[in-house]
Amino acid sequence: SQQGEEDPQALSIQEGENATMNCSYKTSINNLQWYRQNSGRGLVHLILIRSNEREKHSGRLRVTLDTSKKSSSLLITASRAADTASYFCALGGAGTALIFGKGTTLSVSS
Amino acid sequence: NAGVTQTPKFQVLKTGQSMTLQCAQDMNHNSMYWYRQDPGMGLRLIYYSASEGTTDKGEVPNGYNVSRLNKREFSLRLESAAPSQTSVYFCASSPRRQGSYNEQFFGPGTRLTVL
Numbered sequence: 001s002q003q004g005e006e007d008p009q010a011l012s013i014q015e016g017e018n019a020t021m022n023c024s025y026k027t028s029i030n031n032l033q034w035y036r037q038n039s040g041r042g043l044v045h046l047i048l049i050r051s052n053e054r055e056k057h058s059g060r061l062r063v064t065l066d067t068s069k070k071s072s073s074l075l076i077t078a079s080r081a082a083d084t085a086s087y088f089c090a091l092g093g094a095g096t097a098l099i100f101g102k103g104t105t106l107s108v109s110s
Numbered sequence: 111n112a113g114v115t116q117t118p119k120f121q122v123l124k125t126g127q128s129m130t131l132q133c134a135q136d137m138n139h140n141s142m143y144w145y146r147q148d149p150g151m152g153l154r155l156i157y158y159s160a161s162e163g164t165t166d167k168g169e170v171p172n173g174y175n176v177s178r179l180n181k182r183e184f185s186l187r188l189e190s191a192a193p194s195q196t197s198v199y200f201c202a203s204s205p206r207r208q209g210s211y212n213e214q215f216f217g218p219g220t221r222l223t224v225l
Contacts, residue, residue, distance in 0.1 A: 041219070043202075045213035045214065100154075
């Protein structure tokens with residue numbers, strides 16, 4: 001079934017470094033969203049990028065979308081220990097529901 | 111605003127027992143969703159309700175039933191629990207009927223263990 005594939009599955013960096021994670025998908029989408037999940041908590045929406053947009057910023061987050069390559073990337077600049085979490089891409093299509101990927105686990109050490 | 115609330119937070123069942131997971135949102139959202147999250151599997155949609163009075167199956171509906179009691183509440187029922195239903199269950203809501211067009215707001219989850 002249509003699902004986003006995040007890459008890498010796990011990422012470990014030092015505080016202050018940038019973190020980049022990618023999401024690839026197979027069919028057409030209306031929008032792509034990124035969510036964060038802290039350990040033991042629910043998901044929190046970070047950013048939504050529509051299919052006609054190429055780049056979007058929100059604070060230290062930068063998301064790109066390349067519909068020709070069917071891929072998106074999430075960049076977190078100047079990472080902090082508090083950014084330690086799992087990050088999920090979610091695909092928005094013509095239907096009502098989002099399709100979530102399996103996530104990237106980010107660990108930021110101080 | 112409390113956002114999306116779920117009860118209970120934890121539950122242990124024996125195989126064959128039944129239970130209902132409760133979810134409520136106070137944001138006047140139209141769409142509500144139930145997901146399960148298993149290690150290494152991401153979130154999988156069980157059922158959703160695009161608006162009050164409607165429900166639809168998601169990717170993994172077998173063994174579950176849902177009720178959209180009113181605009182605020184969306185419950186998930188396990189009629190005869192099985193160990194394969196051990197998981198963390200999340201409820202979510204989104205403002206518009208076309209839920210895939212806008213962000214979803216998640217509850218804190220219910221950790222269910224079926225022995």
